[in-house]
Structure formats: C-alpha cells, structure tokens
Amino acid sequence: MLKTKRMSIVPTFVCTLRCKMCSNHMPEFKNPPVASVEDMKKDIDHLFELFDKIEWLQFVGGEIFTHKHLDEVFEYCKKYSDRFDRLIIESNSTIMPTEKEMESLLSYGSKLKVMISDYGELSKAKDEFVAIMEENNIEYVLKKYHGDVADQHFGGWIDNTACKDLLEPDDYVTKQSALCAQVRLENMHVFKGKLHRCSNSLFLSELGVCVPNKNDFVDLNDDKSIEEKREIIKTFYDYPRKSCHYCTWKSGDSAERYSAAIQEGK
Ligand code: SF4
Helix, strand or coil: CCEEEEEEECCECCCCCCECCCCCCHHHCCCCCECCHHHHHHHHHHHHHHCCEEEEEEECCCCHHHCCCHHHHHHHHHHHHHHEEEEEEEECCCCCCCHHHHHHHHCCHHHEEEEEEECHHHCCCHHHHHHHHHHCCCEEEEEECCCCHHHCHHHCECCCCCCCCCCCCHHHHHHHHHHCHHHHCCEEEEECCEEECCHHHHHHHHHCCCCCCCCCEEECCCCCCHHHHHHHHHCCCCCCCHHHHHCCHHHCCCCCCECCCCECCC
16 A cells, blocks of 8 residues: 655646745746646546555645636545545635635635745735635644744744755765655655655756656656556655755754745845
8 A cells, every 4th residue: 555644736836926045946947837737637647546545635836826727626636535634735825716716625624724824914815815714614724934033933944045966974864864854744746747755856856956866756657557656656765865965954953044935136
C-alpha cells in the first residue's frame, strides 16, 4: 500500500504578490507557468493510480485563485473522495475565489480546511474569506505574517533564495534534510506531470537552477510501469536529494528569521 501525508497540486505559479523572500521563488519566474484543468485532472488520475491513500490533498501556488477554473478541479477530486481525508487550500487572501470555486469548496463541508496567510494590509480579501468560512463552519487557520517578526507565524520567514549549491558538508545535509518539515510531512508536490518530494525540489527544478538527479522526481507521464514509479516514490525520503544542497529550510530551527512578504521595490 502506498500512502503519503501531504500531496500538493500546484495549479499556477502566478501570484498577486512579489515577495522578496518567496520560498517558492515565484518572482523569479518571468513567465509563470499555469496548469490547465486538463493537466490537473490527468495528474490527479495518475496520483490515485499510484497512491492508495493521501491524507491531505492540497492546492498550493503562486496564488491559486488567480487560476479562475479550479471549481472544475475541486469537483473532479470528488471522484477519489474516499481516498483522501482533507482538501486543503492555501491562499494569500489577496483575492477571493470565483463564485463557482467557492461553491465547490463549501460543498466539501468538514472535509475542507483553508490555510490563510494574513499579510496585513496586502491581504485585502482576508475578512471576507474568514467570514464565509465562519458562516459555513469550515475549519481555517489564519497565519499571521505581519507586525513584529517575533509574533509572526513560525517566527517569520527563512531566506531560501540563494538558488545555488550551498556547498555544505554531505553529512550535515544528510542529517538536517532528514529533519526538514517537508520530509516529516511527506509533502510531495506535483505540477504538470512532475512529482517531486517537496516544494523546493519542484520549484528549483522548474526554474532551471537545479537540475534534479535521476529518481529525484517521478514523471507521471513517462512509460515506466506503476510499480517502477511506486518504487521510486518509496525512496523519496530515504536520502537527501540535489535540491537539499540548495536549501536553507533544512536548518529551520536555527535559521535566521525575517519579516514575511516584504514586496520587491520596497
Ligand atoms: S530541498 Fe530538501 S531540505 Fe529543502 S525542503 Fe526539500 S526536502 Fe527539505
């Protein structure tokens, strides 16, 4: 049986903000790619061919609600509703979902959980979003990312924007990457047929600054058998991958923290 705790589907790299320390490197994408509804449906079918169980099926961007057609994808996920426990939405609350997207989300009831990043005055849609969640008894988490750094969610952001091999000793990378939150949560990320073990591996690879090694990701569309792909996935967290050498998250507890969402040009 193949299971994972988290599976993040990335609908779009388009974001409404340009944060200097974006951990997903979104401002670095000059032409941010977008997955079509058909791309995502195909990925979802492939994922549920491979995985028997996914605890949290997540949608993470960019800002996912720039996509505008996610209602079709949320509805499609219902085909597999007995195979995942929660539908999780991550938003920076700068814009609202479309009416159809909101209607589809609310139809998930207690299975839905919304993670709202509150960037203070940048998060213009936060109050409206929160009010709808409360009216409909939907579980939500408001992550405070404004005001004093010490009071921000997880003590603020980590600067993960070096985008180069940090040339740390292999034994340090091995030890620290095993402790990384993305590893502990088995937070796999998928975009247009590429399944990676974490967000940093996906985004650095899409940016072209870190070419992943063989078996650092699975191409959901290639002609390997389901069993071959499963075997690769089973080893995802056994040892550090190329992206771990580029990543400051592995030093999470000791890494310096910064105020979140400072906009480029400010
Ligand atoms: S690249 Fe490695 S250390 Fe960084 S988030 Fe991914 S698994 Fe963790």
